[in-house]
Amino acid sequence: xxxxxxxxxxxxxxxxxxxxxxxxxxxxxxxxxxxxxxxxxxxxxxxxxxxxxxxxxxxxxxxxxxxxxxxxxxxxxxxxxxxxxxxxxxxxxxxxxxxxxxxxxxxxxxxxxxxxxxxxxxxxxxxxxxxxxxxxxxxxxxxxxxxxxxxxxxxxxxxxxxxxxxxxxxxxxxxxxxxxxxxxxxxxxxxxxxxxxxxxxxxxxxxxxxxxxxxxxxxxxxxxxxxxxxxxxxxxxxxxxxxxxxxxxxxxxxxxxxxxxxxxxxxxxxxxxxxxxxxxxxxxxxxxxxxxxxxxxxxxxxxxxxxxxxxxxxxxxxxxxxxxxxxxxxxxxxxxxxxxxxxxxxxxxxxxxxxxxxxxxxxxxxxxxxxxxxxxxxxxxxxxxxxxxxxxxxxxxxxxxxxxxxxxxxxxxxxxxxxxxxxxxxxxxxxxxxxxxxxxxxxxxxxxxxxxxxxxxxxxxxxxxxxxxxxxxxxxxxxxxxxxxxxxxxxxx
Amino acid sequence: xxxxxxxxxxxxxxxxxxxxxxxxxxxxxxxxxxxxxxxxxxxxxxxxxxxxxxxxxxxxxxxxxxxxxxxxxxxxxxxxxxxxxxxxxxxxxxxxxxxxxxxxxxxxxxxxxxxxxxxxxxxxxxxxxxxxxxxxxxxxxxxxxxx
Numbered sequence: 137x138x139x140x141x142x143x144x145x146x147x148x149x150x151x152x153x154x155x156x157x158x159x160x161x162x163x164x165x166x167x168x169x170x171x172x173x174x175x176x177x178x179x180x181x182x183x184x185x186x187x188x189x190x191x192x193x194x195x196x197x198x199x200x201x202x203x204x205x206x207x208x209x210x211x212x213x214x215x216x217x218x219x220x221x222x223x224x225x226x227x228x229x230x231x232x233x234x235x236x237x238x239x240x241x242x243x244x245x246x247x248x249x250x251x252x253x254x255x256x257x258x259x260x261x262x263x264x265x266x267x268x269x270x271x272x273x274x275x276x277x278x279x280x281x282x283x284x285x286x287x288x289x290x291x292x293x294x295x296x297x298x299x300x301x302x303x304x305x306x307x308x309x310x311x312x313x314x315x316x317x318x319x320x321x322x323x324x325x326x327x328x329x330x331x332x333x334x335x336x337x338x339x340x341x342x343x344x345x346x347x348x349x350x351x352x353x354x355x356x357x358x359x360x361x362x363x364x365x366x367x368x369x370x371x372x373x374x375x376x377x378x379x380x381x382x383x384x385x386x387x388x389x390x391x392x393x394x395x396x397x398x399x400x401x402x403x404x405x406x407x408x409x410x411x412x413x414x415x416x417x418x419x420x421x422x423x424x425x426x427x428x429x430x431x432x433x434x435x436x437x438x439x440x441x442x443x444x445x446x447x448x449x450x451x452x453x454x455x456x457x458x459x460x461x462x463x464x465x466x467x468x469x470x471x472x473x474x475x476x477x478x479x480x481x482x483x484x485x486x487x488x489x490x491x492x493x494x495x496x497x498x499x500x501x502x503x504x505x506x507x508x509x510x511x512x513x514x515x516x517x518x519x520x521x522x523x524x525x526x527x528x529x530x531x532x533x534x535x536x537x538x539x540x541x542x543x544x545x546x547x548x549x550x551x552x553x554x555x556x557x558x559x560x561x562x563x564x565x566x567x568x569x570x571x572x573x574x575x576x577x578x579x580x581x582x583x584x585x586x587x588x589x590x591x592x593x594x595x596x597x598x599x600x601x602x603x604x605x606x607x608x609x610x611x612x613x614x615x616x617x618x619x620x621x622x623x624x625x626x627x628x629x
Numbered sequence: 630x631x632x633x634x635x636x637x638x639x640x641x642x643x644x645x646x647x648x649x650x651x652x653x654x655x656x657x658x659x660x661x662x663x664x665x666x667x668x669x670x671x672x673x674x675x676x677x678x679x680x681x682x683x684x685x686x687x688x689x690x691x692x693x694x695x696x697x698x699x700x701x702x703x704x705x706x707x708x709x710x711x712x713x714x715x716x717x718x719x720x721x722x723x724x725x726x727x728x729x730x731x732x733x734x735x736x737x738x739x740x741x742x743x744x745x746x747x748x749x750x751x752x753x754x755x756x757x758x759x760x761x762x763x764x765x766x767x768x769x770x771x772x773x774x775x776x
Binding site: 281298301331335363475477492496 | 663714718766
């Protein structure tokens with residue numbers, strides 16, 4: 137049928153759509169009667185331009201439910217984020233999964249300061265100076281704001297590789313002597329020379345990327361983080377490139393606050409004890425005693441940590457690098473830190489006042505919902521296997537989205553190490569060094585991609601086609617319900 | 630460029646990738662540290678014949694320059710950070726950081742390059758920010774697939 141053949145062809149064409157047409161495509165969805173009027177030409181229109189991948193695909197499936205009802209609510213990226221993070225306030229806040237200790241930190245600080253402002257400050261304001269509570273309040277606000285900033289912001293998570301990227305990298309680093317059966321790849325590293333120092337870049341099996349220098353994968357959050365310092369349970373988040381300065385300011389200001397409260401409380405008790413004896417002073421103001429105890433035990437760890445991080449800032453290292461001794465002079469070799477700016481002042485300035493990139497994961501950007509697979513073919517479940525939106529909310533000139541569809545998917549972009557979804561028999565599974573089971577595609581020419589029609593108002597149609605040299609995969613092109621189901625069956629066999 | 634209600638940018642071109650284009654990835658060059666920089670030395674073999682290497686090298690070099698400007702440790706960035714700290718980081722709610730401004734500039738540049746240089750040759754650049762600044766993706770657009 138010429139009509140279906142034309143549609144068949146159209147599905148695989150590039151679309152370069154001007155805004156006018158884009159809006160027209162929008163309009164198409166709402167007016168189904170006009171949909172077919174437009175797309176009766178069988179071949180691409182003219183050289184150099186391409187026929188639109190029609191959104192009227194939707195009506196073709198004779199799935200009346202999807203044509204009649206409006207698309208579901210748009211999903212934001214954070215809802216399908218593959219890492220083990222917790223998002224709040226519709227993606228504005230990003231934390232680790234276990235935040236119990238963070239709440240404890242907050243409560244401890246608030247309670248101690250509350251006791252201080254409630255019981256010590258009135259006496260001190262009256263007897264010494266009102267500047268004491270004023271400074272205390274300012275310091276408390278600064279501590280809490282830096283704490284929240286550290287805890288709630290993206291530490292510098294590197295988004296996971298898209299399926300094509302992962303396939304491309306896999307191809308490049310493939311071990312030539314692959315044995316049949318269980319495939320155990322060696323740990324993959326790449327060496328790069330930075331300012332004369334050899335730095336090893338490791339391949340991350342979860343994120344399917346070669347980690348940039350100084351990046352590390354946090355197993356608690358299951359993300360690769362740039363300039364990874366450590367995962368801090370007290371702030372309930374990783375500390376990385378984007379929030380390290382807030383973390384440092386937090387522990388610095390907290391240590392000042394600790395010392396300040398301790399000093400004020402002692403002053404209070406001593407002043408009181410001048411009127412009476414010390415024991416009576418303590419009895420009259422038990423809150424001060426509690427605060428003193430809390431501060432006394434906290435101050436060692438907090439001030440110690442602040443001192444340690446001051447050293448790290450001055451030497452432009454991360455906790456991770458320091459613990460591993462990557463750039464320690466003790467090694468004997470010509471080890472030096474290639475990231476250091478040269479002087480302590482410049483290092484501090486660079487770490488604390490340098491530019492920070494915006495969040496690369498774009499948690500509040502939108503994802504195209506995966507509605508084409510609702511024909512029954514797709515078994516996409518769970519947010520991890522769903523769409524990966526690559527349209528950044530503010531930046532980027534290209535609008536394209538891809539979807540990882542577990543049902544039709546190769547699984548070459550297995551998120552995390554879940555390996556869920558239908559088992560693809562042609563896949564080779566192997567156990568990675570960290571014990572997780574991953575599946576791996578046989579070598580392909582990397583021509584696997586998904587098309588999602590990028591339009592916010594309409595249900596999109598996702599077609600997932602794959603090609604391989606070995607002929608393992610057949611393409612699935614859902615040009616009709618029956619067709620796709622048949623294809624899908626052949627895909628699995 | 631108006632920002633659409635859903636947050637999409639209405640560019641001059643809204644590109645939707647075809648289902649079967651092959652892709653070339655230009656990876657990051659870490660020889661100067663962690664700064665964002667892409668390899669210019671190796672010209673991908675898949676692009677031989679499609680585009681002259683000088684265009685690609687020029688595009689990548691311009692991108693590298695823009696990114697290095699965003700991440701440079703100069704007094705402008707320091708002042709911006711200090712000012713933000715003094716305003717309790719509320720200034721970040723009001724203004725874009727220098728980095729964000731440069732990223733927008735990069736987006737415009739890539740759109741312009743696509744329009745003038747790449748798409749006429751059957752290629753398309755994907756803004757690296759949409760790939761998490763990991764890689765510069767170049768799609769080889771097919772005109773027919775014979776399916």
